[in-house]
Amino acid sequence: MRDILDRLLDWQRHGVACALATVVRTSGSAPRPIGTSMAVSADGEVLGSLSGGCVEGAVYELAREAIAEGVTLGDAYGIADGDAFAAGLTCGGEIEVQVRPLGAAEYAVLRELAALRDAGRPVALTVPLGDGAGTGPGRDWSLATPDRLPDGPVGEVARRALSDGTARTGAADGSDPACTGESAAHLVVPFVPPLRLLVYGATDFAGALSRIGRFLGYRVTVCDARPVFTTTERFPDADEVVVQWPHRHLESIRGELDARTAVCVLTHDPKFDVPLLVRALRSPVGYVGAMGSRRTHADRLERLREAGLSRLELAALHSPIGLDLAGSSPEETALSIAAEIVAARRGGSGAPLGALSAPIHGAAFGAPAVVTAVPAGS
Missing domain, CATH: 3.40.50.720 (NAD(P)-binding Rossmann-like Domain)
Structure with a gap:
């Protein structure tokens, strides 16, 4: 989301309707981390990328549907099955995407976020995800800063995200962030000064x-x-x-x-x-x-x-x-x-990817890198 924020605000200034698609969960060798976003305008323009091309077409259509119906939608994309042209991740992982039309309330939060970012202040966007599938109506977006954290477990998720600059999900009740039902998972996307x-x-x-x-x-x-x-x-x-x-x-x-x-x-x-x-x-x-x-x-x-x-x-x-x-x-x-x-x-090992048993992108995004022996001559 960080790389498309300014263009999103430019769309808003010009009255362009759009929907924001965001990766809210990943598993396996997912191509992009949680918090990655792609925006689609009502006239078909696209900002950003979610998967390097694997599922963009399907997400594009979902975003156009969300704009037309004015509702938040969601879907999960994994390994493509028998249809060679089906939306899927050939890398073997799975991503879950939430698609939300942006209105006045969301843009007000994004403008404040951009102002804090431009002032060099660490800030994080906190997005309630609705039900566990990411298809619920969602609730109000909010901002978190080091001196203004949300109450409860979500505040701890925001604190960690602001500390290391990595987007995270967390449940408001402190339970497993991957849980389903009414536990109200949150996505926290930090905007911090450059490394x-x-x-x-x-x-x-x-x-x-x-x-x-x-x-x-x-x-x-x-x-x-x-x-x-x-x-x-x-x-x-x-x-x-x-x-x-x-x-x-x-x-x-x-x-x-x-x-x-x-x-x-x-x-x-x-x-x-x-x-x-x-x-x-x-x-x-x-x-x-x-x-x-x-x-x-x-x-x-x-x-x-x-x-x-x-x-x-x-x-x-x-x-x-x-x-x-x-x-x-x-x-x-x-x-x-x-x-x-x-x-x-x-937390990478510095070893060749061919010698690792961990997911390729998992290792890149901080999962433990497990090195396996490669037989001589293999």
Whole structure:
């Protein structure tokens, strides 16, 4: 829903009637996560995608029906059966979709949501789903913020969604969110500020990492104490270029750090990286990585121990930084680092998908990744 919000509001300003189709539950290897939305206008225009093409045609027709009848509808889509053209997910999973015509009440909530998002405030849209099949009439939409959470179990679901930026469902009575009947499941879709990537060391690797960080939707900061190297011209993809000693910069923004922040230390110089890593590893950031050879890593660990870091604190350090892709160029190295950051955030193993027994998309969206042995020569 995040990627189509502005276009939805543009439709509203121009009086375009539409319905919003949203994935409210998934199982198995579903192609898109809960909270993914597609909008269909009365004149047939489409915004967004629910499944990469598998069921869009069927959802499109359901949305046109919802607009015509002015009611909330729902359906589930799974593996296609004997009809090769039936709506189904060839990936083997199932998604449940709710389709709701948008009216004045919904648009009022969406306008407030957009205003809070534009002000940089974390906010979540809470959508009651009606009965367990997602076909009930629904009730009023509402917004949740860190200082204004709903009462009861749904408030806890909203708190978690705002914390990690992941959409969730939950039942108002605290029971299994997949339950049916009158338990009134809710969908909570967070709109939070961008993930943050702090890159220390004004090198070619930093330039490549800032490019891929921006591509992944991070707000990228490049920081180095050397003004001749730390310029916006050298790092056009960074949102912010700072000339400052790295550890002093991190200390200055300590109150802004959280689990959605990644710190990458590319300085190769103990006078920069040791005081920086001491502070980073004692902060609430979600990822800390440092570049260097294995010899550099061993020397760095010794210096960090001498600085007082515990074994538990050192265990959080990703060093040498990145996954083993056998690459060497700045771009290949940046890809390796970015892959490790994503794996750390999502709980991925970093193993080849062909060696996993867990659902492909389940692993991507945070399900445990189970590695199975692959016989030699198979």
